[in-house]
Amino acid sequence: MSVKPYPSRRLGEVLKHVRRPITPQPDQSYGLIGVRWYAAGTHLHDTIEGAKLQAPTLWQAYEGDIIYNKMWTSKGAFAVVSKETAGLFGTSEYPTFEPRSDVSARFLRYAFQQSRFWHLAEAWTNGTTERARLSPRDFLKLPLPLPSLAEQRAIAEVLATVEEAIANVAALIAALVDAKHATMREILTRGIRRDRAPIKALPSRWVLGRVAEGVTHIPTDWDLVTLTKVAKLESGHTPSRDKAEYWNGEIPWLSLADTEALEALEVDQTSECVTAKGIANSSARVLPKDTVVFSRTATVGKASRMKRPMATSQDFANWVCGPTLVPAYLVQVFRHMEREWDRLQEGSTHQTIYMPVFKKLQILLPPTTEQQKIADVGEAFDIRIAKERETRKVLVENRDALAQELLSGRIRLPESIIVRHRDKAGQAA
Structure with a gap:
């Protein structure tokens, strides 16, 4: 009907x-x-x-x-x-x-x-x-x-209920983000210990790469190191667009179009792929699985790990971690450094962090077993936050679809809902 x-x-x-x-x-x-x-x-x-x-x-x-x-x-x-x-x-x-x-x-x-x-x-x-x-x-x-006033009020009530659910999820996400920040600040500077760890003064001046302000002491078995001494810094490149044979191959190629994918803990798919010939005729390199990829242009600060070998554009700084650095730990360090990335950005039109800055970055280096524990805590927060963000996204999509149908009249509310809003003359609309 x-x-x-x-x-x-x-x-x-x-x-x-x-x-x-x-x-x-x-x-x-x-x-x-x-x-x-x-x-x-x-x-x-x-x-x-x-x-x-x-x-x-x-x-x-x-x-x-x-x-x-x-x-x-x-x-x-x-x-x-x-x-x-x-x-x-x-x-x-x-x-x-x-x-x-x-x-x-x-x-x-x-x-x-x-x-x-x-x-x-x-x-x-x-x-x-x-x-x-x-x-x-x-x-x-x-x-x-415009339906009747009672139906208008009923529709508004239904949509407001969905909006309240969206707001509640948004509040939960904000609370989780704040909790993660506070937790990570503590464990990225003092570690995860059952007993209070003995500490020592920073062995050298911490200039670039700080995860928090005012850190003067660290656990005795930690070190402050230049990142390039424990990980190899790799830039990316874009093969020539004029050569069709360089594109649509089987090698994933990460570009600015994929920066949203860096929200995940691992990057698996890319919007474009290149050929082996494209790699051979450019400065791009196929980097190994677990390379930490960092967006240094436009959406500065996003970081993740490569789930499989891939190449990137020049918009990323890539880190191939050595045996003393756990890739998942480095991702969490980068994700916590929002204030530091804001400080280090340059450029008038498009903000970026230039490669010489990365060569001077310093990080705190715990033993690898503790690095992994710290990474596990950070990833647990990230997984929960991602889940709640997906919940909010679905709620928003459902609200928008429901609003479109209800406001157009293609879907009508049951009379049992509308009747509650009849005979309310004088009440706020």
Whole structure:
């Protein structure tokens, strides 16, 4: 049986354009509201003194108002004013509207998150490509499928429940990341011991490669070494793109297109492969399994291990570990060094870490048995974090698919859910 679509109504039938003007005073400061792209809500964009404002008039936004940025409708700059941003001010670029009694602001927020709404709004903009704007008059002409108020509220409640689950997983991920950072800082500088390990002063000055600030002592059986003394540094290269015979071979070739794969503990697949001829006629080398690969350009700081022999582009610094260095330990050291990588990046357009820096890196070197134990702890965190991130990804995909179906009317909620929202006149929408 086909599902009857929701009736389509113009926004002007359910929204009222409101203006709450004030004249800025030179001796006062004003919080300016901003609307995030992709219907991600409102925020405090800036606080500015009245004397520095170019706009002769500001308009105040109230909680529950509908607001949008005239210039960025194609980016989904539509929102419902939150409690936290209520009372902030907007310029004429941020028109505001009050929902009428037969529309739910929460429902509209989910409707605004649909990319099809942005594309529709963009089609109604006027002006040149760089200065196209959606006027309030045209905004109110936009059509929107709208079920009954009870069904709007029911849909919003269902989607909010999924969003709450997503937020809970995100909070868990953040807690795990913080716990890993605190744990790894301790064991990467003091080790894993049942009893407190005897310590000694650092044998030399630690200049590059620090995993934490203020480290002056380390366990007595550890050392501070230049990384190139315990691992061979290898750069990568890109075979000529003009030679078809160099490409589509059987040798995995890691490039910037694969940096997301470095989130895993081991890299197995690459987006491109090269031929033996391509390797022979370039500076690229096939590196052995367990080579530690580090992204030094664009997404600086990602690190993993090669699950099988492969080559890389010049965007990576690769480390073939010697017998005294456990590859999994080096990965955890690199992953913990976010602040150090931030400090060492150079470049104006694209941030990078240049190869001479890697030649000077120093690391703390415990015995290999302890290196492996430290790596095991770090990897346990990484595996759990990756699992929760996948859970969140699936939840987001399910929410987006569910929202698309519910908001279009292709899927309808059971009457048993909708009925709870009937006869709630006067309650918040």
